[in-house]
Amino acid sequence: MTILIQDPAGPLAVGGVQLAPAVPALVSGKIGVLDNGKPNARLLLTKAAEGLATRIGGEVASVIGKSDRSGKSGRGAPGNNAATACESQVLEGLSKEVRIVLTGSAD
Amino acid sequence: MGENGSMEAEMHELHSLDSESPEALYAFLAEREWGDGLPVVAPTEARVEAMLGGNAGLGPDEVLAVLPPRGGAATRRAVAVNAVMAGCPPQVFPVVATAVRALGEQRLNLRGVNATTHPVAPLVIVHGDAVADLGFNAEVGAFGPGNRANATVGRAVRLVLLHVAGARPGPGDAATQGQPSKYAYCTAENQAASPWEPYHHSVGVDAPSAVTVHCGENPHNFHDMESDDIGRILDKAASAMATFGVNNACISGGEWFVGLCPEHAATADRAGWGRDDVASYLFAHARRPAREFRRQFDLLAWAPWMNDAADDELLPMTEEVGNIRVFVTGGAGKHSCVIPSWGMTRSVTLPLEP
Structure with missing residues (x-):
């Protein structure tokens, strides 16, 4: 016997998210590193950014943690923990200072 | 969303199955990567309406929470669908709905809970009149198995996370190993055997019934079958807490839930200890030297005062005594538990919705 069942996932709360347009070409420009707070992330991301800078003729202009602009926390503090969101002032600052940001997620 | 916080009217999607057999349901769910791996009850319209029926006057399209990472709108109907699948009797639906509201609170940080590689699972604790009225087990075997209300409410919350939040292992839930409580994690406060006021009253929720959600690990058992000295009993709890593996x-902001069995709680009461005294004792005794923490971790998300501690200073396993939260659960016997936190999350206690 055919039955109808209801969808367990339900609707989405927001419409689809549009990705930012891709950078046309990686030629020069300032590169930023946003440390996601995981062990060795800053080291790995900075090395990658330096390698990229060498390839495209750019420079690593900013290496920053997710709450480094709040003035109330440092490396390893809750605001820089991988489990917390990046402070908006950090993102705003990076968007003004650099053209490309390297960051990471998970371990 | 609509002006009153509800979603604009949308038809809830229906799926057609050739059969209600367990095999057909399994195949349907597997094809969509839905389900928790166990058999489910088919969420037919009649069953979903019956589940919603206990909440007369509350709109089925009301959004209880928006759940990351999928950004799913946990409408009352979507939650009811999952409650049906989990096998909930309709009378416990308000508990599921209240728990889902709690999951949506920003301080709980569900995005992090689902994104982390830690095995964290949301623990649902039911308090007050609802425990007896709705058939929850707060006595022997309170964490399970064997009671329908406990088992199905815990499972329904997980199914909501899997389906509405999109917390599938891998893309939506990064837990390296997971843990058994990710199937179902619900218990109840044994108020009848507690010497203290109900937990929810102690945190300022003045309602006949309430629901707490704490995102943490499985319970870590400690036992003491011979002591009349509450300090000697709590020393075991302190030793279970003072471990570097949690x-x-x-993360010093993390909470601890301490589930005392009635007999351990009675020992505390006979000594004139209240809930706060138990928490204070654990805050004072669950400690390790600052040097050992520093040897173990390169990254310490600590309160500033802890960072300033001398190497020989004994530091607590959480930055303030208020982070140690004590409730009574279970039945006869002398086993209690501590439940570590994931860390970057705060528990939420809400009044039970009608």
Whole structure:
């Protein structure tokens, strides 16, 4: 016997998210590193950014943690923990200072 | 969303199955990567309406929470669908709905809970009149198995996370190993055997019934079958807490839930100890030297005062005594538990919705 069942996932709360347009070409420009707070992330991301800078003729202009602009926390503090969101002032600052940001997620 | 916080009217999607057999349901769910791996009850319209029926006057399209990472709108109907699948009797639906509201609170940080590689699972604790009225087990075997209300409410919350939040292992839930409580994690406060006021009253929720959600690990058992000295009993709890393997060791803002069995709670009461005294004792005794923490971790998300501690200073397993939260659960016997936190999350206690 055919039955109808209801969808367990339900609707989405927001419409689809549009990705930012891709950078046309990686030629020069300032590169930023946003440390996601995981062990060795800053080291790995900075090395990658330096390698990229060498390839495209750019420079690593900013290496920053997710709450480094709040003035109330440092490396390893809750605001820089991988489990917390990046402070908006950090993102705003990076968007003004650099053209490309390297960051990471998970371990 | 609509002006009153509800979603604009949308038809809830229906799926057609050739059969209600367990095999057909399994195949349907597997094809969509839905389900928790166990058999489910088919969420037919009649069953979903019956589940919603206990909440007369509350709109089925009301959004209880928006759940990351999928950004799913946990409408009352979507939650009811999952409650049906989990096998909930309709009378416990308000508990599921209240727990889902709690999951949506920003301080709980569900995005992090689902994104982390830690095995964290949301623990649902039911308090007050609802425990007896709705058939929850707060006595022997309170964490399970064997009671329908406990088992199905815990499972329904997980199914909501899997389906509405999109917390599938891998893309939506990064837990390295997971843990058994990710199937179902619900218990109840044994108020009848507690010497203290109900837990929810102690945190300022003045309602006949309430629901707490704490995102943490499985319970870590401790036992003491011979002591009349509450300090000697709590020393075992303190030793279970003072371990470097839990996130509380490196994230000082994390809470601890301490589930005392009635007999351990009675020993505390006979000594004139209240809930706060138990928490204070654990805050004072669950400690390790600052040097050992520093040897174990390069990254310590600590309160500033802890960072300033001398190497020989004994530091607690959480930055303030208020982070140690005590409730009574279970039945006869002398086993209690501590439940570490994932860390970057705060428990939420809400009044039970009508």
